[in-house]
Amino acid sequence: MASSYTCRACSRALLRTNTSWVQLSNKAALRRAQRNFSTTAPSLYNASHSLNADVRPEAIKKPFPNVKSGVSGLAQKLREKAPLMTEPYVAYGATRDLIKECARPGDYKIPQALQKGAEIPTIENGVHLGEGEGWWYETLGLKPTFANWTQITFLHMYMLQVRFRMLPETHASTWIQHLTNHAFYAAEDRLVVWHKFNANSLRQKHLKDMFSQWRAVLLSYDEGLMKGDAMLASAIWRNLMGAKEDVDFQKLAQIVGYMRKEIKRLENASDEEVVNGMWTFKGDPGDEASLVKQSSKMMQESTRV
DSSP, X not given: OOOOBOOHHHHHXXXXXXXXXXXXXXXXXXXXXXXXXXXXXOOOTTSOSOOBSOOSOHHHHOSOTTOOOHHHHHHHHHHHHHHHHTHHHHHHHHXXXXXXXXXXXXXXXXXXXXXXXXXXXXXXXXXXXXXXXXXXXXXXXXXXXXXXXXXXXXXXXXXXXXXXXXXXXXXXXXXXXXXXXXXXXXXXHHHHHTTOOOOHHHHHHHHHHHHHHHHHHHHHHHHHHHHOHHHHHHHHHHHTSTTOTTOOHHHHHHHHHHHHHHHHHHHHSOHHHHHTSOOOOOSXXXXXXXXXXXXOHHHHHHHHO
16 A cells, blocks of 8 residues: 655745646556555654654545546546655755755856867866966865766755755655766766766766765765774875875864864754755864864873873
8 A cells, every 4th residue: 555654844835936837648657656655654763753644534544435437546546546646756956055055065167168169177187277266266276177066966965865865765765866966967968068068978877987986975974984093084085185194183083073073053943944955064174174183082081192
């Protein structure tokens, strides 16, 4: 029997969106929509217990029990499933805004791409070089390239995905998938607008490489989150900094502190605060500079001895 569960936070987010109802005009469309949802009982971890999608009396749900028309049967199924069918559309709209927030810290532009006949500047290995501002470029020293934009975006996407895993099990995968899809849509747009990669084969090559990097990010950051700061710092060093030997360890530690702080903020936030599409990351890793310079308790104890 299909679950009638609907996340209350998602339902509220739906009421605030301007997304129009999508008309399901035939049985095939109905089946496609139903496949988006699990038929297993939902997990209530970190979610409200008042989760019924429809609390109307059974007599009201079935006003015409004697009518055996196929049309009326389909209409009744639509009424019963409507709260569940809206979930992908809520997730689509909210994650479209959330991916913009993930991409914002690493944003860059290439003005020459908008000038007719202008040559796009490159670095020594032929990679296109843009113009970017903010801590990641001006303080950390990363160059504003597509690869670095990708890794900065992935870092923030990962933190949101960790929080999405705390949503009820039947909903988490929908939100994670839409967030990932929007990231690749944004990446393809960037390749066209700022890098002039108009050939589909060239864009697909970059997107395939990007997907491989995303899988590596998930595995390595998950391991770091579970095994401690040293392991997380190692993952950041490999993914974001390209395993360069001349790394600034204090700045690396600042990124670790920043990730821990933002993941904690996301953990403490309610489902509604996260899924309404208005979540913002606070500050940047530079805010952790004073904390990183403090001696740990272990170092303080060893100094006394």
